[in-house]
Amino acid sequence: MAAELPKTGVAFLLVQLGKHAAMKFGARVGALDLTPPQVGMLRMIAAQPGLSQQALAGRLGMLPSKVVSFIDDLEGRGLVTRTRSSRDRRVYELTLTTEGTELLGEIQSVAAEHEADFCQALSAAEHAQLLDLLRRLADSHDLPPGIHPGYRDIR
Amino acid sequence: MAAELPKTGVAFLLVQLGKHAAMKFGARVGALDLTPPQVGMLRMIAAQPGLSQQALAGRLGMLPSKVVSFIDDLEGRGLVTRTRSSRDRRVYELTLTTEGTELLGEIQSVAAEHEADFCQALSAAEHAQLLDLLRRLADSHDLPPGIHPGYRDIR
DNA sequence: TATTGTTATACTCTATAACTATA
DNA sequence: TATAGTTATAGAGTATAACAATA
Numbered sequence: 001m002a003a004e005l006p007k008t009g010v011a012f013l014l015v016q017l018g019k020h021a022a023m024k025f026g027a028r029v030g031a032l033d034l035t036p037p038q039v040g041m042l043r044m045i046a047a048q049p050g051l052s053q054q055a056l057a058g059r060l061g062m063l064p065s066k067v068v069s070f071i072d073d074l075e076g077r078g079l080v081t082r083t084r085s086s087r088d089r090r091v092y093e094l095t096l097t098t099e100g101t102e103l104l105g106e107i108q109s110v111a112a113e114h115e116a117d118f119c120q121a122l123s124a125a126e127h128a129q130l131l132d133l134l135r136r137l138a139d140s141h142d143l144p145p146g147i148h149p150g151y152r153d154i155r
Numbered sequence: 156m157a158a159e160l161p162k163t164g165v166a167f168l169l170v171q172l173g174k175h176a177a178m179k180f181g182a183r184v185g186a187l188d189l190t191p192p193q194v195g196m197l198r199m200i201a202a203q204p205g206l207s208q209q210a211l212a213g214r215l216g217m218l219p220s221k222v223v224s225f226i227d228d229l230e231g232r233g234l235v236t237r238t239r240s241s242r243d244r245r246v247y248e249l250t251l252t253t254e255g256t257e258l259l260g261e262i263q264s265v266a267a268e269h270e271a272d273f274c275q276a277l278s279a280a281e282h283a284q285l286l287d288l289l290r291r292l293a294d295s296h297d298l299p300p301g302i303h304p305g306y307r308d309i310r
Numbered sequence: 311t312a313t314t315g316t317t318a319t320a321c322t323c324t325a326t327a328a329c330t331a332t333a
Numbered sequence: 334t335a336t337a338g339t340t341a342t343a344g345a346g347t348a349t350a351a352c353a354a355t356a
Contacts, residue, residue, distance in 0.1 A: 005202045006263065008300045009270040010282065011176045013289040016298050018173020021166045047160045054337060063325070068339060090332045090337040108161065115164040121295030126288060127165065133277065133285045134168040140276030143171050145163045209314060218348070223316060245314040245355045 021118055028110050032103065033077075037062060038070055040147075042096065042104050045080060050093040052085075059147065079103055176273055183265050187258065188232075192217060193225055195302075197259050200235060200249050207246040214302065234258055 008016075026036050034042075040060050045051055053071060057064045071094065074080040079100035082092040096104065119127050138145070163171075181191050189197075195215050200206055208226060212219040226249065229235040234255035237247040251259065274282050293300070 005198060005300060005302075008290070008293075009266070010286050010289060011180065011266075011270050011273045013286070013293055014169060014173040015177045015180070016173070017289060017293055017296070018169040018171070018176075020296055020298060021173075022170045025166065025170070043160060052337075064338070065325080065340080088333070088337085092338075111164070111166075115166050118166045118296075119292070121291055122288065129284070130288045130292075131165050131168070133281060133288070134165060134172060135163070136276055137274070137285075138163075138168055138172055141172070141175055141273075143175060145160060147160075207314075219315075220317080220348085243314085243356070247315075 021114075024118065025111070025114050028114055029107065032106065032110070034107070035070075037066075038074060039107055041067070041070060041074070042079070042100060042107065045094050045096055046101065046104055049095045052091040052093065054091070056094065061147075074100070176269075179273065180266070180269050183269055184262065187261060187265070189262070190225075192221075193229060194262055196222070196225060196229070197234070197251065197255060197262065200251055201256065201259055204250045205248040207240075207248065209246070211249065216302075229255070 022036065029036060029039050037060070041056060044056060044059055048055075051059075053067045054064055057067045071080060071082065075082060078097055081095050081097055083095070085091045085093050119130070122130065177191065184191060184194050192215070196211060199211060199214055203210075206214075208222045209219055212222045226235060226237065230237060233252055236250050236252055238250070240246045240248050274285070277285065
């Protein structure tokens with residue numbers, strides 16, 4: 001008498017798997033005393049050294065006030081430095097310290113482990129195939145590579 | 156001088172696409188004055204009529220206190236009925252009303268539209284291929300079909 | 311004593327708005 | 334006047350704990 005739950009589609013599976021992947025990645029970087037947003041910040045600063053906090057907030061879709069407290073933490077741990085811009089003394093230019101760069105290296109190997117573990121059930125060919133399909137899907141929705149757009153822009 | 160962001164892997168793409176899909180689905184069911192958790196509740200009640208609120212909370216990974224307020228809403232709108240169990244008068248047996256069943260039908264067509272729209276960039280064959288790969292991935296992580304496990308059980 | 315549903319409380323988190331210093 | 338960074342405050346949302354009814 002109890003009906004079955006309807007077959008799961010791609011969209012729902014993406015939500016389910018995405019949440020699961022985010023959770024497991026969070027646990028991994030948690031072992032390095034980092035949150036996923038902080039990882040995103042380190043990555044972004046590495047990619048664009050000298051970035052301002054406002055720009056960082058804009059790129060990552062987070063509130064400037066939140067950037068402050070996260071950077072406070074990262075700076076206090078010697079991973080990031082704030083230096084006043086000489087052109088506009090209101091802004092801080094963010095850069096990674098040597099330790100920050102080293103930690104980013106660890107993060108990348110953690111991410112690689114995460115990727116391998118998560119896709120363990122797939123063959124190398126299948127993994128590559130899945131990657132291709134997901135990239136095309138992401139492209140079709142204008143999702144920028146490597147960035148979490150917040151929930152703000154709904155299109 | 157500015158380095159590139161590293162190539163995006165499957166795991167990260169799943170997070171990105173999952174968030175995007177969840178957001179868009181939320182907007183669609185929002186037009187029916189429903190939240191995604193409420194949709195999950197309607198689906199679950201349809202699949203297992205007579206379910207108790209506790210059982211529902213357990214299945215969906217949400218707090219019992221939250222189930223109360225959501226069911227309050229759904230009952231007030233004539234979509235769900237609470238009837239005292241004759242065997243154990245502490246529990247309410249949840250069932251869909253005729254209207255609730257009708258609305259669930261609408262939800263399913265909305266979900267179908269969502270699926271088609273979201274995968275628009277893929278051919279039918281690619282869509283099927285992606286579905287297969289994602290299902291196998293979900294299976295390998297013991298993600299139950301059609302259910303959002305909360306963030307509770309991390310394994 | 312344990313459990314279902316419910317309500318109330320406390321807590322966290324987020325977003326908004328003020329404040330300073332520079333421009 | 335406007336903007337970067339910061340701080341403080343208010344609001345939403347969450348989880349936790351207390352409560353009445355039934356077992």
